[in-house]
Structure formats: structure tokens, C-alpha cells
Amino acid sequence: MNISARVENSAGRHQVTLRTGGNVQDLSIPPRSTGFGSSVNGGELLFLALATCYCNDVYREAAKRGLNVERVEVEVEGEFGAEGEPARNVTYRVRVAAQGSEAEVQELLRHTDRVAEIQNTLRAGTAVTLGRIEVVGI
Structure with a gap:
């Protein structure tokens, strides 16, 4: 399964597009009040990814076991230090x-x-590589 996320940002505009295989969807995240950048930060989105993954996987794994899950709440917390430091x-x-x-659940x-x-991706310390860099004139 190939997954991608794309951000396009300019003054007062912030567009997020997510793709999994052939499924494409936009995610509504407004720009920063200053006009440039996103109103949410990467740490918040990282923690949202952890919460979302676990939530979805609870339902997936419950279905495999024949368990009926009616509601899932996941809260992720952590700390970021100085610029460039990992969580x-x-x-x-x-x-x-x-x-x-209770034992089954x-x-x-x-x-x-x-x-x-x-x-598991974070626990494994997966490499992240900067690919092609393209600079366009203004």
C-alpha cells in the first residue's frame, strides 16, 4: 500500500491532500493566522497519526477476534524540546x-x-530521506 501526504502553502492558503493507493482526500487545515504555514504543527499531526492508527487498528483487530467495539478514545502526549530535537x-x-x-478486551x-x-514505525526508528529539491523563481 503506497501512502502519500502533500502540503501546498502560500500566503493565506494551506491545502493538504492525502493519498492511499487510488483513494485521494483533502484534509481541512487552515493556514496560520500570520498567513504562512499551517495552523497545526507537525508534532500535533504526529501524535494524531499515533492516535488514529491505534484507534483504527483496535476496530480491525477486534473484528478479527469477533469482538464488538462500540467506542474508542485515544489520547497521545509527549514533549518536544529545542528546535531539531526529537520527541x-x-x-x-x-x-x-x-x-x-475484561481480559479479552x-x-x-x-x-x-x-x-x-x-x-512500530517510530519504535523502529525508520529512516526518513530528503529527496529531490526543486527551487522555482518568484
């Missing part, structure tokens, strides 16, 4: 309403933590 103390909490014994949540792709 630290990243933790997340989950609250789930599901049918099944606990095991579902632990299993989901082990297979959540975004969590």
Missing part, C-alpha cells in the same frame, strides 16, 4: 467500550499496541 516521553492512553470479558488492546503500524 520524548511519548505515551498514549486508550479508553474502550466493548463487549467481551485487555488482550485486544495489548495486541493492537504490538501491531499498530505507526507506533
Whole structure:
């Protein structure tokens, strides 16, 4: 599965386009009040990615086990230090309403933590490479 995210930004304009395979969708994120950049920061989006991945994966893994999950709440917290420093103390909490014994639901949540792709990507320290650079005249 090929996934991409694209940001186009100029004065007063911020457009986000996400693509997974052939599925393309826009995500509404306004520009900064100063006009340039995004009104949300990358750390917030990173933590949203962690929360979203875990939430979606709880439903996916529950379906495999025949468990009915009615609601999932995920909150991710962490810290960023000086410019250029990676995040630290990243933790997340989950609250789930599901049918099944407490032991079954606990095991579902632990299993989901082990297979959540975004969590595992960060845990593995995946390389990120700057590709082609293109400078255009104004």
C-alpha cells in the first residue's frame, strides 16, 4: 500500500491532500493566522497519526477476534524540546467500550499496541530521506 501526504502553502492558503493507493482526500487545515504555514504543527499531526492508527487498528483487530467495539478514545502526549530535537516521553492512553470479558478486551488492546503500524514505525526508528529539491523563481 503506497501512502502519500502533500502540503501546498502560500500566503493565506494551506491545502493538504492525502493519498492511499487510488483513494485521494483533502484534509481541512487552515493556514496560520500570520498567513504562512499551517495552523497545526507537525508534532500535533504526529501524535494524531499515533492516535488514529491505534484507534483504527483496535476496530480491525477486534473484528478479527469477533469482538464488538462500540467506542474508542485515544489520547497521545509527549514533549518536544529545542528546535531539531526529537520527541520524548511519548505515551498514549486508550479508553474502550466493548463487549467481551475484561481480559479479552485487555488482550485486544495489548495486541493492537504490538501491531499498530505507526507506533512500530517510530519504535523502529525508520529512516526518513530528503529527496529531490526543486527551487522555482518568484
